[in-house]
Amino acid sequence: MKRKPHVESPDRESTRIAERVKYWSEQDRINQVLIPRFIRQSELLAKHIAEHDDLPRLLNEVVSEALSQQSKAFEERMETIVTDLNNAHTRALELEEALTKRTRQFESIKERLDRHGRKVRNRLILGTIIACVFALIVAALV
Numbered sequence: 001m002k003r004k005p006h007v008e009s010p011d012r013e014s015t016r017i018a019e020r021v022k023y024w025s026e027q028d029r030i031n032q033v034l035i036p037r038f039i040r041q042s043e044l045l046a047k048h049i050a051e052h053d054d055l056p057r058l059l060n061e062v063v064s065e066a067l068s069q070q071s072k073a074f075e076e077r078m079e080t081i082v083t084d085l086n087n088a089h090t091r092a093l094e095l096e097e098a099l100t101k102r103t104r105q106f107e108s109i110k111e112r113l114d115r116h117g118r119k120v121r122n123r124l125i126l127g128t129i130i131a132c133v134f135a136l137i138v139a140a141l142v
Contacts, residue, residue: 014088017081017085024081031070045059046060060107085089
């Protein structure tokens with residue numbers, strides 16, 4: 001017996017994408033709070049050690065680079081999540097269209113079966129009537 005490959009349902013996939021969006025939204029909210037604090041602390045530290053070797057400039061470069069990388073990673077992840085969400089939405093529309101098509105096919109088959117059932121019923125009634133008439137003729141002749 002062959003096993004069907006595991007395919008996640010659109011609901012499960014949509015749930016996973018929604019969880020990812022929620023997670024990255026929460027990360028963004030946290031970043032909105034922490035980044036200004038970190039920048040302020042960096043500025044205070046730079047002010048404290050001003051005039052010592054080029055440390056403030058180096059520190060600002062490191063902080064700027066780190067923030068830039070984090071921002072870029074966040075944007076890339078959000079783009080991926082949006083793409084995944086759009087793909088899930090497209091798939092849901094495709095499934096809805098396929099379901100509508102199958103429903104129409106089912107209704108068409110049901111109508112044909114109903115017509116066929118009526119024809120068979122009418123033929124059985126006619127056969128029964130003919131058998132009864134034949135039985136009456138045979139009974140009358142005997």
